[in-house]
Amino acid sequence: MPSSASGQKIAFLGTGKIGEALLSGLLRAGTDPADVLVTARRPERAAELAERHGVTAVTNAEAAKLADTLILAVKPQDMGTLLEELAPHVAPDRLVVSAAAGIPTAWFEERLAAGTPVVRVMPNTPVLVDEGMSVISGGSHASEAHLERTEAIFRSVGKAIRLPEAQQDAATALSGSGPAYFYFLVEAMTDAGILLGLPRQVAHDLIVQSAIGASIMLRDSGEHPVKLREAVTSPAGTTIAAIRELENHGVRAALLGALEAARDRSRELAGGGK
Ligand SMILES: NC(=O)C1=CN([C@@H]2O[C@H](COP(=O)(O)OP(=O)(O)OC[C@H]3O[C@@H](n4cnc5c(N)ncnc54)[C@H](O)[C@@H]3O)[C@@H](O)[C@H]2O)C=CC1
Numbered sequence: 294m295p296s297s298a299s300g301q302k303i304a305f306l307g308t309g310k311i312g313e314a315l316l317s318g319l320l321r322a323g324t325d326p327a328d329v330l331v332t333a334r335r336p337e338r339a340a341e342l343a344e345r346h347g348v349t350a351v352t353n354a355e356a357a358k359l360a361d362t363l364i365l366a367v368k369p370q371d372m373g374t375l376l377e378e379l380a381p382h383v384a385p386d387r388l389v390v391s392a393a394a395g396i397p398t399a400w401f402e403e404r405l406a407a408g409t410p411v412v413r414v415m416p417n418t419p420v421l422v423d424e425g426m427s428v429i430s431g432g433s434h435a436s437e438a439h440l441e442r443t444e445a446i447f448r449s450v451g452k453a454i455r456l457p458e459a460q461q462d463a464a465t466a467l468s469g470s471g472p473a474y475f476y477f478l479v480e481a482m483t484d485a486g487i488l489l490g491l492p493r494q495v496a497h498d499l500i501v502q503s504a505i506g507a508s509i510m511l512r513d514s515g516e517h518p519v520k521l522r523e524a525v526t527s528p529a530g531t532t533i534a535a536i537r538e539l540e541n542h543g544v545r546a547a548l549l550g551a552l553e554a555a556r557d558r559s560r561e562l563a564g565g566g567k
Pocket residue numbers: 306307308309310311312332333334335353366367368369371374375392393394415416417418469470
């Protein structure tokens with residue numbers, strides 16, 4: 294287990310949407326709540342988290358003293374303020390893991406005591422259902438043991454792979470933001486069901502189950518997505534009529550542009566920017 298079996302304490306600094314999703318996943322995976330600390334900007338939020346998950350609410354400075362692994366999950370724009378408060382309290386034997394989009398490990402290394410190991414991770418919200426995709430890159434002081442400790446945490450809530458840090462902005466565009474694109478598609482396709490006269494709940498159920506079935510086939514069949522799509526696309530049939538509309542509206546080009554925009558935005562956040 295990520296923390297309790299190794300006797301290590303993990304602190305979440307900034308426990309918002311992704312922080313709480315990760316925290317709940319770790320607890321489901323068997324981490325002892327006594328080994329988990331949380332911090333929040335508002336005391337009421339910290340108390341709520343402690344009550345809901347049975348973990349301990351602490352200040353950022355206390356987290357730095359008490360925890361072996363510090364998972365920083367504030368917005369990139371808030372990372373500068375957090376580091377100003379935190380850095381004086383972080384001994385270089387702590388592992389600092391940032392889940393923030395855009396910000397490079399070097400940025401943290403400049404602000405922390407010399408030699409402090411930093412690992413950058415881009416997770417995604419399906420960690421809530423143990424189907425997360427996390428991409429891990431080590432900074433210049435992160436050892437194999439630090440990377441393994443980080444992998445153990447993120448593998449308890451889904452898949453985790455290592456990539457060179459230069460590919461983190463692209464990974465953020467693909468898997469970090471990725472779930473949002475699928476939700477957007479489901480929302481639009483459900484609206485299409487309404488246009489075709491179906492009740493909203495029926496339209497939702499038809500699309501969600503189709504998405505689940507298609508996802509499992511993509512994962513388990515080993516087939517290329519083109520093959521899977523061709524198997525649905527009968528000659529002179531319904532699917533090709535829809536595909537023509539998607540191509541007419543440049544949906545493929547829109548996706549290329551959308552993910553490039555997400556990658557560019559991640560790059561812009563490199564300095565914790567606005
Ligand atoms: N939401 C997502 O799907 C993903 C988010 N991320 C990254 O995770 C980070 C957090 O994103 P979200 O959870 O979406 O944002 P969020 O706004 O839900 O959570 C951030 C939390 O940090 C707290 N916070 C801010 N400053 C603080 C401080 N000094 N001390 C303690 N707590 C503080 C805020 O009150 C808030 O609860 C971002 O850096 C984002 O790039 C990464 C992967 C996926």
